[in-house]
Amino acid sequence: MRDSTALVSNEQKFQARIDAEEKVEPKDWMPEKYRQNLIRQISQHAHSEVIGEQPEGKWITRAPTLERKAILMAKVQDEAGHGLYLYASAETLGVTRDELIDRLHTGASKYASIFNYPSLTWADIGAIGWLVDSAAIVNQVSLQNTSYGPYARAMVRICKEESFHQRQGYNIMMTLMQGAELQRDMAQDALNRWWWPSLMMFGPHDAESAHSAQSMKWKIKRRSNDELRQQFVDQAVQQAEAIGLTVPDPDLHWNEARGHYDFGEIDWQEFQRVVSGNGPCNRQRLAHHMDAHNEGAWVREAMAAFDAKHRTPPAEVA
Amino acid sequence: MSDQLQLYEVFIRSSRGLDHKHVGSLHADDPQQALEYARDVYTRRGEGISIWVVASRDVTASQESDCESFYDPLDDKPYRHAAMYELPEGVDSL
Numbered sequence: 001m002r003d004s005t006a007l008v009s010n011e012q013k014f015q016a017r018i019d020a021e022e023k024v025e026p027k028d029w030m031p032e033k034y035r036q037n038l039i040r041q042i043s044q045h046a047h048s049e050v051i052g053e054q055p056e057g058k059w060i061t062r063a064p065t066l067e068r069k070a071i072l073m074a075k076v077q078d079e080a081g082h083g084l085y086l087y088a089s090a091e092t093l094g095v096t097r098d099e100l101i102d103r104l105h106t107g108a109s110k111y112a113s114i115f116n117y118p119s120l121t122w123a124d125i126g127a128i129g130w131l132v133d134s135a136a137i138v139n140q141v142s143l144q145n146t147s148y149g150p151y152a153r154a155m156v157r158i159c160k161e162e163s164f165h166q167r168q169g170y171n172i173m174m175t176l177m178q179g180a181e182l183q184r185d186m187a188q189d190a191l192n193r194w195w196w197p198s199l200m201m202f203g204p205h206d207a208e209s210a211h212s213a214q215s216m217k218w219k220i221k222r223r224s225n226d227e228l229r230q231q232f233v234d235q236a237v238q239q240a241e242a243i244g245l246t247v248p249d250p251d252l253h254w255n256e257a258r259g260h261y262d263f264g265e266i267d268w269q270e271f272q273r274v275v276s277g278n279g280p281c282n283r284q285r286l287a288h289h290m291d292a293h294n295e296g297a298w299v300r301e302a303m304a305a306f307d308a309k310h311r312t313p314p315a316e317v318a
Numbered sequence: 319m320s321d322q323l324q325l326y327e328v329f330i331r332s333s334r335g336l337d338h339k340h341v342g343s344l345h346a347d348d349p350q351q352a353l354e355y356a357r358d359v360y361t362r363r364g365e366g367i368s369i370w371v372v373a374s375r376d377v378t379a380s381q382e383s384d385c386e387s388f389y390d391p392l393d394d395k396p397y398r399h400a401a402m403y404e405l406p407e408g409v410d411s412l
Contacts, residue, residue: 022335023334024334025331070397074395074397074398078398152335163400164400164402166400166412167405170405170412171404174406235411238408239412242406242407242408242409243406
């Protein structure tokens, strides 16, 4: 009885802190569901950074110039770093890296479904940097104000690095649009294929989003899926037009009264299909991650052996 | 006595949401004592809400004299900065 009273009061104190816009730090008391909700969201975010290296990494050896190759390598390297910031932030909640990777491999933990689409041409590298990273930034800027301190700080660091990603992608698209007809067609084709999956990145409509209400109350999420999606559309349409690209949505038009673009409905069946594991590349992405993880096992073992050797005093060895 | 005291580095979180920042160091007999000394020395006027102390000998630091070779491969990559990429007319923010 006394325990349950204490718990209620802990939760009230916790919510009061959240309502007062104070950050939660690792050693604070927090509701178990807050902890689990955060682990789910941060690890999903971390996995997305890491799995996202695959569609781009594939083009490193085929980049059209040495400069583009160096730029793409730098970007993919950044994504690995972002994964690390986020895994480290999740680990402050008492979960281990191994557990997180295991959940990715068993499918218990998701990653952004956009990375289950293939990168078919060089223009896709432009479209990914421009659209996918733009969408990620819109979301991440709002997460700089998330209630959990380590997550918020990781977001600040990541956002600082992302603007290069977005700009190099847009620069690829712009360069293609200044080229021959074949190149312009290639850019337009990439936009056609990546536009709708980019809109899906923001998740289901607010009314249908499974975790949204509680996440907003706890200020893990600061803005709703639909608000963020709208912001992305408003920015991206202007950017597409500026370089002569056409957004593949017949229902898209400027709504003077709202001060925003109206846009067509997302194909939610496709969204569900890809989220539940049946997109074009789901199996390939996971299999590649598992292979890379397993092929790296000997390195981890060698490091552990080296560490053990140096911890053992020479006298005991003899 | 004094040669038995350890040097500790002190880090303070000035308010929730911010990183712990290095503020200085002090001598103490053990980590608990270092924490109490740090409280007395560095937070007398509400400077912090959380303190970390780390034995200075546990800090592994890069060497200023190695800067040139240590950071060498990082300095020649202007393309890591957003400012390298020019925006077309009509696009003000990206």
